[in-house]
Amino acid sequence: MWKEKYRIGVELIDEQHKELFRRVTEFIKTLQSQEPWEKKLVHVQETLEFMKDYVVIHFADEETYQAEIAYPERExxxxxxxxFKAEIEKYVAKFNQDRYNEETLKELGGRLxxxxxxxxxxxxxxxxRYVAQGKVVK
Ligand SMILES: [Fe+2]
Structure with a gap:
């Protein structure tokens, strides 16, 4: 579900975005698959845990880059x-505590x-666009 037009022109950030798309797509595909429910849950949990940690790394890298280029809207x-970090943490905590039913998980995949x-x-x-044009383009 990643598209080339999503590139912002910074290799590290673009690769991380790609990975995020890959994981969310996987999450959705797992739910649509014929795997037994217990297996799906394991898969979904792995993906959620991965995402929770990965967004922290990715957001930090993205924020470092924004600081480097003195991006005006970085705050x-x-x-x-x-x-978003808080939202994912909330989902993971809820998932670990009382699981989700299929419907809720599908909804979560769509939301992500x-x-x-x-x-x-x-x-x-x-x-x-800021890098390319030297100003914030709305
Ligand atoms: Fe961002």
Missing amino acids: KHQVIHEQ LAWLVYHVAGDDQKIG
Whole structure:
């Protein structure tokens, strides 16, 4: 579900975005597969745990880059990252505590994907445009 047009022109960030898309896609595919439910749960849990740790690394790298280029909207961007981190942590905690049913997990997969597309294709694109044009383009 990754698209080349999502690139912002920074190799590290683009590769990390790709990986995030790969994981969310995998999450959704697992739920759609014919695997037994218990297996799906293991798979889903692995993906969630991975995402929880990986977004921390990715957001930190992205924020470092924004600081390097003195990106004017980096504080606003950081708030969005913090909110998403908190959201994922909440999901993982809830998952570990009382699992989810299939319906809720599908909803979660859809939400993760929607967030990723919205953020990478929206907020993050502004970083690339700022570098290219030397100003924030809304
Ligand atoms: Fe971002």
